[in-house]
Amino acid sequence: MSHPAGGLTMPTMTTLTTRGRATRTRIVEAAARLVHLNGVAATTVDQVLEEAGAGKSQFYHYFGTKDDLVEAVLEFQAAVSEGEQTRILEQHPGWDGIRVWLDAVVEGQRRADYAGGCPIGSMAAEMADRDPELRVRLGEAFERKRAALEHRLRELQDDGELDGAAEPEGLATFVIATLQGALLLTSTLKHDHALAQAVGETWRHLVSFRR
């Protein structure tokens, strides 16, 4: 597990003033928007600073290189995505939590007009073979979402609501994979038909183990 602001060689969130934190956050959020829509390679530091209304000296105060910024973007996107998953699973116990979370993923794509797909998945597709350090962080981000789902499935199994023959680890991997692929299809096809179908079949497979 990595802390959302951990692992940076530059000043981290905890050592910054309130104003410094706001500036750093503004830069990261601007970068996150551009990276999500255009990809890492096609996003320049200059574009990010223009979008954020910040200057070069501010950038170099908070980030040593573009790589540092890209890592901060991943931490930001992972924190948003895991935060939503955690909130939903806490608010909705049992099978409901999984269903509400899946629906929220579909609804999120609709709200975003099918632009960009999964922010973490897109970064992984572009960067996994180009940046070994970022690749490890991307893998950790996927793994945390997978583990949260596995945890819920194990609870259901312990409570006798999931068949004892079901494999929570494999099922959780399967759900994350299906969502990632369905989000990719959706951002390519620009409608949520494929996402709704894939999530529908995924849910059908999960509840086939419901007891």
Added chain:
Amino acid sequence: MSHPAGGLTMPTMTTLTTRGRATRTRIVEAAARLVHLNGVAATTVDQVLEEAGAGKSQFYHYFGTKDDLVEAVLEFQAAVSEGEQTRILEQHPGWDGIRVWLDAVVEGQRRADYAGGCPIGSMAAEMADRDPELRVRLGEAFERKRAALEHRLRELQDDGELDGAAEPEGLATFVIATLQGALLLTSTLKHDHALAQAVGETWRHLVSFRR
């Protein structure tokens, strides 16, 4: 359905001499390798020509712009991927064809050392929101693979080997989505545990409709 060499504004395969075809193919294959590993934005025409051992004038003879080359790379990758799917489904009738095809996808990743993920999926993740024309082509490539699988599932249903309540269209979308996501996880995690788990659960869901 688009022909593998269709849609180019430059000389197409059919109007080229044998030697011209060989040069063009060498450039496209070199570009396909680089784009698969590094992405579209990070691949330059100069890198491609160096990798292909070809010159600038040859490039501009066959391709007007980098965009034309990228489209040719997609056509090449789609032809390879669809060719393998078609060959397997023709050689293995019934349920076997689907199982052998899924196994071939897993095995292909192992052979590639988990590098690059699905060549078409990676291009889609990077380019879907950046190039509307390429996005449409990418969607068509996904759709052709999905349709081939749906066709097999409908045959099984007609033969009474797939439950009448199963939905071939949705199931085919679901399989393509799961594979895309599992390939993305695999190229991020650099082992095929996730792919094997996701494909295993996908197959389990499919055969739950076997009659």
